[in-house]
Amino acid sequence: MDTLQFLIDGFAVALAPQNLMFALFGAFIGTLIGALPGLGPANGVAILIPLAFTLGLPADTAMILLTAVYAGAMYGGRISSILLNIPGDEPAMMTCLDGYPMAQKGKAAEALALSAVASFMGGLIGTIGLILLAPVLAKFALTFGPAEYFALFMLAFATLGGITGKNPMKTVVAATLGIMISTVGIDNTGVQRYTFGILKLYEGVDFILAIVGLFAISELLLFIEERAGAGRKLIQVGKLLLRPRDILHVLPTTLRGGSLGFIAGVLPGAGASLGSFISYTLEKQYLGKKGHFGEGDPRGVAAPEAGNNGASSGALVPMLTLGVPGSGTTAVLLAMLISLNITPGPLMFTQNADIVWGVIAALLIGNLLLLVLNIPLVGFFVKLLSVPPMFLLPMVTMIAFVGIYSISHSTFDLYFMIGFGVAGYLLRKLEMPLVPIILGLLLGPEMEKNLGHALVISDGDWSVLWGTPLAASLWLVAGLGLILPYIVGPILRRRMRAAITEDAVSD
Template identity: 45%
Template sequence: MGMLDQLLHGFSIALTPQNLLFVLIGVLAGTVIGILPGLGPMSAIALMIPIAYGMEPTSAIIMLAGVYYGAIFGGSTSSILLNAPGVAGTVATSFDGYPMALRGRAGKALAIAAISSFVGGTIGVVGLMAIAPGLASFAVSFGPTEYFALMVLGLTAVVSLGGNNLVKGLISAVVGVMTALVGIDSQTAIVRYTFDLPELYEGVEFLIVALGVFALAEVLVMLNRRGQGGARKGVTSLRLSGRELGRIAPPTLRSSVLGFFTGVLPGAGATVASFLSYSMEKKIARDGDTFGQGNPKGVAAPEAANNAAAVGSFVPLMTLGVPGSGTTAILLGALLVLGVTPGPTMLADNPDMFWGVVASMYVGSVVLLVLNLPLIPVFAKVLNTPRAVLVPLVVVFCVVGVYGLSFSVFDLGLLAAFGAVGFLMRRNGFPAAPLILGLILGGLMETNMRRALQISGGDWGVFASEPISAGLLAVALLSLLPALVRAVRGLRRGRVGPSSPEAATDAGAVPDGGSEDQAPTPRG
């Protein structure tokens, strides 16, 4: 009852005309910036910080929070329509969203993204409200050892994301991990793979790689296919049948919960959450083989997860004063300047702000849904744009997005280089998804592994003796088992009778027998 009172009090703060206006401005600005490829929530919040200076602190954080989840909401649009992720957290959305769009189901994909985002966001807010104080202890229970195990679990998805060629998938993932290692090593301060270029000291920005290997590579493929029919079907209705909604409901709910808890962990965040839920659903789903070819569940899962995680990341921020991601780190900086010190005492010292923000998130979620559903047909018209217009536009957006991150011409060169790499990978059947996964999770895995070992004095036993870590690693091993068994069986058969044609085809079909080569734009 007490909580309900406080929530109602929160609504009385969130629903004042002034704060309602700031929620609107926030989510609107966030959505628009999120839709533009390359401009994510970090850029969006950074853009809004100068405006927020001098505002009343509660209104300011309501607006900035709106910008954050608005950007993640909007980011899916460009992932689905252009294969150009607007936000790191929506990279996984493009795996199935873009194939759906190519098959003329862009409307449905956008609607699924909007609905599952809404559900994810709402479940996240309920979680934030109901259990935030208790979650602080969950958030701190994850130390370096546990994060390492979590990242290992996430990386096992490479096996299933790799498509029909495990070796190419693994090569791609290793390149991703190597890219993550570029820069000054945070554990020893030694510079690695920087070729003496100061621009590389802080590593390679994730979005540059994502835009390069997805959006620019896609553009190059389009150019290369010139003359051959564009075969882009028009946009069909965005109506989802009851059956379709029924199909995506379980993955959406599961991913919302998984996403929220992943978001709560200060070392994970929305991007990790979207990948974890995507690979989880791919393993759970009976039609997991069709993930990557335009399976609606593959859109619903990461979208529900990234929105729930965005809300979840407010738990460590508001209860511990610790930013859980790059975006919340910027948000924390903005809060400090506004004179608010988020931390363990915030709920007691500043209940108005906490409950005002929570209530504003309910309002914001509804606003986003109402705002986005009618706009879907408008957005989807992008697909009817003639290629001669679309190609330069995508390139311009990528360039503006990347330049806006750092004002660095060097980064534009990197973007072009990763575009070329992505194109060559596509031509030679290397899947891009494992590269992205390796880049996001590999760096975190490496840092946390070394931290854990440094704390334990070099004893590898900690990974097995810490219960959470042991549990996660066991799940990782279990999830690899089917693929391993198949691979070993294939090898053994290969050894017994190398000339047997049956063995050869069997080995080739590892790991999941998926037939991704039949997808309209092969990723694998």
Template identity: 70%
Template sequence: MGTIELLMQGFAVALSPESIMFALIGAILGTLIGALPGLGPANGVAILIPLAFSLGLSPTSSLILLTSVYAGAMYGGRISSILLNIPGDEPAMMTCLDGYPMALKGKAAEALATSAIASFIGSFIATIGLVILAPILAKFALKFGPAEYFALFALAFATLGGITGKNQFKTLIAAALGLMIATVGIDISSGVQRFTYNSLHLFEGIDFLIAIVGLFAISELFFFLEQHAGDGLKKVALNKLKLTAKDILFVMPASLRGALLGFVSGVLPGAGASLGSFVSYTLEKKVSDKGTFGKGDPRGVAAPEAGNNGAASGALVPMLTLGVPGSGTTAVLLAMLISLNVNPGPMLFQQSPDLVWGVIAALFVGNLVLLLLNIPMVGVFVKLLSIPPKYLMPIVTLIASVGIFSITGSAIDLYFMVGFGIMGYVLRKVEIPLVPVILGMLLGPEMEKNLRHALVLSDGDWTVLWSSGLSIGLWAVAAAGLILPMVFGSILRGKMKRSKDGLVD
């Protein structure tokens, strides 16, 4: 069956009343979460995973809901960037450069509408790219053996520095911590207990859903208590929208260029939305700047917004086809799929075509829903910024706790969740990223299984790990992914810091 026929079947799934309802709910919740500075899409998806499980949703409905939250959070991150000069997350930082100056000029509504349109263009084009590229990459990945998969997992860990944007050494420490946690439980191959301390609760290992909610949601609660326990953010008045067709056509080239660059950044393992946003803004400034960028040029809003939303959809390509997340948020989505006994990878397109193509079609529907929602409902989303965190965060924590308890039915798991929350808080205080911890827990068992399989097939010959041209290529890319961020990371962070320092006060 061809791609077009499969996509049409996917639209039959995505346009069902149930799927449209979950896409709408996810889009609204994602935009609300994205509008809150600091939360971001990864936290938003992590917080709502327990809700999806407690409602007993099917894998397709769960993924439609959470990918809509993902897309909505990418949209919502621009609201505080433009109105408050506070990025909702790191990719939204570049939007501040021209978005906030537009707001100071009385064009806040135009800036928000421009960003919504550019975000739609970025996501739409990237989803088309997903339709074209994902089946090709999935067929290519069928050639992978255990040695190639082990090299692929090594590549995923080597490129984590691009996902997190942090110190490469600290990123590797976090990944090693995740791999250590993944070894807890009974070894499937030998039946030997590993780090269980004769506790029945640890025989099956540590559920990474508990770790995700603890590391992200609970640690975020601690940070809010520490930094924002007082009042909410100041309300911002919006002007009446006066966006014309001429204004839309003016930013269209910037949006298209940003979408393409963002998609490429998202597909590359470890690049992520931050790079997509930064590269899109930088290129647009070189192409179009006539002394207006940084002073409220709408193209300076459109380019990074198209870039980061294009990267968000592009990051789904390696996750669905290879089982390797292309961003922090797709790492959380990967955990959710594994918990539902759905294994992303090349066989997913053959074993669960309804799920894959239903989700891809739902991305088209969800982005249209987001465009229609975001322009008229901006005022509603802005009011959320005025809610004091001391009221908001307990509600978030309650949702996470009830969701985890409804999944496991064990009070012990709530203690584990709090423990991971404390660990996440400490790691974040010392600037050790959390995503590699989760990725280590997720990929560790499969990485170990493929290593053992490869060694069994080769009678213990370790050279099998780099015996094929494909595995050698993967190791070479992994080495480049490990070394290049160390060489160029400081340059990129320096430029982004100078850009941030240049924001209008």
């Protein structure tokens, strides 16, 4: 009953005219960002963070805006996958396998419509799972002490390989770099660290500058380098028609895909990519000869779309309840919460219940808004793909620069952001993952604080860090999380590439 009452209160927050307006705006902008190949939800949210500060939005409105952008970007990624055979982001990769063949057969409209419905169903299943699971996990997390939280942070870093899918050593180096950056400033004892006499660094590195620079600015530099030419020639999209029998045909697939995606999203380090892949491959195995996967089967479009949207909601569970992001995008959302002086974790469900439940209610509303937007306005989103990037890049750059300047009115911050952008560009050219840097920057201070508290309580005895059954269990899971992604991940990626190659050959 408490959960139901909290959800009702959350709807009161989400349905406030201002919050509803920004949810609609975020869903629209998120879909645009998702439709552009390569940007993805993490970059989209990072670009919109300065706008939230520029407008002086309250905490609940800002989080509703950014979560709507997150959900919208997950929707939008399917458009370029179906029409261009270019995934908008990694989770949309599996949608190419059957979405593009459907478009080649003149069924682009049907593929876009069904993918919108599947995305809605997946997001709905994921949000319902979030409502049911998050309060339970938050109550459990209240039993954590400093040693347990330190072990939890180690678990977060151990599972980074699953989030990034990169070389293990590069992931470790990136996470270490992020933790090193987090030590800049004045520590708890009043000692200056790595400030070099620069007054601006006494308070540490502003992670909003780091995020916008590493994600948004570096993405813009890559965008200029790789896609600065003219727009693309698209497959023509006819009139969108949704027949009830078509929806019923894919309904079981969306229910299975959304449920599998949510489970994958909750697992630390798994994320939407795994949710999309598992939903597609298991559905293909389940249907067997009854399906025509890789040849334009509508269920091959519905499964991964339901999976990645279910996973996007599932990834919010560890972020809201434990303060540990489950994906790159939730790491950016975590930074936004911290910048608003809100500490994610179990206490957030009591101290900031209006924000938590307002965001959850906004996810339910946002999924409905996205379905309503994506059916009649898909023609507009499609045309956006043919617009040359030279017209889009200045607007995105302006939003980032004006937003950052409006936070502190400091030109130093602009130069700092550009510096992070150039560094992010170089790191990405070296194929270094950026998410571990952000996670190290975000979790480093809390990790250091809990380590200090645990050692003070134990009078310097390091065994306190694994001295309780719960802490020992977290260390065990962290060990498994460190090893398994590098065993299972390559296998999954090989199978994914094999599936893509097999379908390409069969075409």
